[in-house]
Amino acid sequence: MTITAQELELLMEEVEREDPIDFADLPFNDRDLRSLISNHVCDMAAQLDNFSEEDKHLTLLAVAAKLVLENFVLHLRLMYKHGEPVTHDVGALLRELFNKK
Numbered sequence: 524m525t526i527t528a529q530e531l532e533l534l535m536e537e538v539e540r541e542d543p544i545d546f547a548d549l550p551f552n553d554r555d556l557r558s559l560i561s562n563h564v565c566d567m568a569a570q571l572d573n574f575s576e577e578d579k580h581l582t583l584l585a586v587a588a589k590l591v592l593e594n595f596v597l598h599l600r601l602m603y604k605h606g607e608p609v610t611h612d613v614g615a616l617l618r619e620l621f622n623k624k
Contacts, residue, residue, distance in 0.1 A: 528558065531561040532554075532557045535557050536557070
């Protein structure tokens with residue numbers, strides 16, 4: 524399956540309706556950031572053209588897991604920085620963070 528960077532941007536926006544990203548006071552335009560990232564991801568996907576379907580799937584799962592972990596760590600750092608209570612029970616922390624909307 525092939526997707527253009529523009530189509531990926533639209534999908535990103537659709538996903539963000541359910542789970543918005545807080546761009547806060549970043550000095551960047553959110554559309555520019557989406558464009559930059561969608562182009563980068565499409566370039567990464569093109570590099571997988573010679574992979575088997577199973578290897579593509581495993582690679583994308585690994586990339587997604589790494590990004591979720593990175594986002595989780597950044598979230599924890601922000602909690603520590605702002606003095607929010609952080610439990611050392613990882614299971615309880617995950618339930619608390621992922622059940623918030």
